[in-house]
Amino acid sequence: MEYDDVVLGRRSIRGFKQEPVPKALIREVVEIAMRAPSSLNTQPWHLHAVTGEPLDRIRDGNTERNLAGVPDSREFRGHGGYKGDHRERQKRIAAQLFEAMGIDWGDKPRRQDWVLRGFRQFDAPVSIVVTYDRSIHGGDIAPFDCGAITNALVNAAWSRGLGCVINSQGIMQSPVVREHARIPDDEVIMICVAMGFPDDTFPANAVVSERKSVGEAVSFVGFPD
């Protein structure tokens, strides 16, 4: 696939075929993703590819603890709820997804079902948990580097026919993820990526999210008009 086809065609996938993903394909995708740049080429990331029973235990533990009201224990710093433009964009993507799925705003049980799907990492056959070395915890560069490899990962996966959704709901109960993905204590859990072959009949998979314009995003300085 051409670069533009990958980047412009990729979208988050939240419905997967219940078909295993070959380990060799994951290796191939990770090998491409690892060409991502990192600060001073430190490559502080680790990728934990989890499937089968351990992943089911993560889904179950994450869901049970969230439903029981156990507080969020994600290992990155939060910023409270989104406001202003950020909140509007958050509402817009939710509206697009709910419209595709035929979920009304007022339909609490179906909205709750959608949240639970997120806790289960959308029942994806594979989850890649992205972590970084605790020795550099506290600075902002390691999370930045993790963002770079995660973006490269979802694009590399797309180029090979795999779909992904980057999923912070799936790591809300980090002790569960740490235990069942066997993540050592000297790594910090950053995010997880739910991965598998897209189910093309799943309506939300067709949603194309919007972007602000280049004019809104870029300030050009010193360029001739």
Ligand SMILES: Cc1cc2nc3c(=O)[nH]c(=O)nc-3n(C[C@H](O)[C@H](O)[C@H](O)COP(=O)(O)O)c2cc1C
């Ligand atoms: C850091 C991060 C966390 C995310 N967490 C979730 C999540 O918990 N649940 C979800 O459905 N999507 C999640 N997403 C996916 C975003 O909603 C999605 O990337 C965004 O709406 C743009 O849509 P696109 O990926 O289809 O272009 C996350 C994305 C990022 C980058």
